Amino acid sequence: MRNARWRCLLAVVHYCTVGPMCLVAMLLVASLSAQNEPLRVIAFGAHPDDCDLGAGGVAAKYAALGHKVKFVSLTNGDAGHQTQGGEELAKRRRSEAHEAGRRIGIEYEVLDNHDGQLMPTLEVREQVIRKIRQWRADVVIAPRPNDYHPDHRYTGVLVQDASYMVIVPNLVKDVPALPRNPVFLYYSDHFKRPQPFRADIVVSIDDVFEKKIDMLDAHVSQFYEWLPWTVGKLDQVPKDVVERKKWLTEQPNAARKSLPEWHDALEKRYGAQAFGIQHVEAFEITEYGRQPSEEEIRKLFPFFPDKGAHP
Ligand SMILES: [Zn+2]
Numbered sequence: 001m002r003n004a005r006w007r008c009l010l011a012v013v014h015y016c017t018v019g020p021m022c023l024v025a026m027l028l029v030a031s032l033s034a035q036n037e038p039l040r041v042i043a044f045g046a047h048p049d050d051c052d053l054g055a056g057g058v059a060a061k062y063a064a065l066g067h068k069v070k071f072v073s074l075t076n077g078d079a080g081h082q083t084q085g086g087e088e089l090a091k092r093r094r095s096e097a098h099e100a101g102r103r104i105g106i107e108y109e110v111l112d113n114h115d116g117q118l119m120p121t122l123e124v125r126e127q128v129i130r131k132i133r134q135w136r137a138d139v140v141i142a143p144r145p146n147d148y149h150p151d152h153r154y155t156g157v158l159v160q161d162a163s164y165m166v167i168v169p170n171l172v173k174d175v176p177a178l179p180r181n182p183v184f185l186y187y188s189d190h191f192k193r194p195q196p197f198r199a200d201i202v203v204s205i206d207d208v209f210e211k212k213i214d215m216l217d218a219h220v221s222q223f224y225e226w227l228p229w230t231v232g233k234l235d236q237v238p239k240d241v242v243e244r245k246k247w248l249t250e251q252p253n254a255a256r257k258s259l260p261e262w263h264d265a266l267e268k269r270y271g272a273q274a275f276g277i278q279h280v281e282a283f284e285i286t287e288y289g290r291q292p293s294e295e296e297i298r299k300l301f302p303f304f305p306d307k308g309a310h311p
Pocket of ligand 1 (some may be wrong): 152
């Protein structure tokens with residue numbers, strides 16, 4: 001009994017002297033390691049090259065800082081070519097996507113759903129929920145559900161339908177639910193109805209523009225064959241590999257110059273530097289994920305000059 005009391009007293013003394021200090025040290029270590037944890041970003045596209053166009057530049061920037069980025073194509077791209085198709089094309093596009101990811105240091109996964117036939121089914125929604133949870137995403141990027149291409153539209157719907165569900169433990173029980181909802185973003189687009197894209201976050205990609213072009217250049221079947229063919233410009237693509245890459249940098253979809261209506265969002269975070277920025281990627285914050293404060297936006301996009309550092 002006496003020994004037990006002594007042990008109890010010693011435990012109290014131990015807690016009051018060493019305990020609080022240890023606790024402070026542990027909290028400090030935990031908060032420092034949380035600060036050093038890499039950000040985890042996952043982007044969805046309908047086809048193997050969609051994510052690259054919308055977020056290849058920011059992905060290269062994240063990767064260069066040691067953050068983790070994954071691109072996921074919901075279809076295997078087996079319809080996007082004028083002379084090839086089926087399994088042969090799917091194989092080619094999968095290897096182009098892997099090469100594109102390798103060139104900027106990110107992961108690239110191509111799912112086996114058929115191109116041109118994507119539907120917003122429960123099965124594909126669950127595939128999306130799994131990918132977001134497995135990646136333990138802080139940020140999720142996807143197209144808006146308004147677009148000329150049904151696969152793009154349904155990719156937007158599928159990711160929209162997965163937001164919130166990623167935190168519901170009773171669904172898709174084979175992968176643990178996320179403890180909190182990620183921030184969900186849309187890529188920029190030019191569609192006006194029912195409402196136009198709103199640029200909430202605009203990032204300069206001038207410093208990685210060549211890396212982005214290098215990434216796009218890996219999708220030979222698309223940027224040098226299929227897409228020029230769809231607009232009757234196949235004969236304008238140079239045959240030489242160096243010349244065609246130069247030609248690619250001049251294509252508006254690849255170049256992504258900043259638009260006048262995006263300037264306010266650019267200036268908000270770059271100050272006067274905004275006037276010198278050429279190539280950008282812009283994003284809209286969706287209403288369905290976590291709503292980040294300005295402070296959190298700056299943490300999730302660690303690319304902007306320090307507040308107050310710009311005039
Ligand atoms: Zn596409």
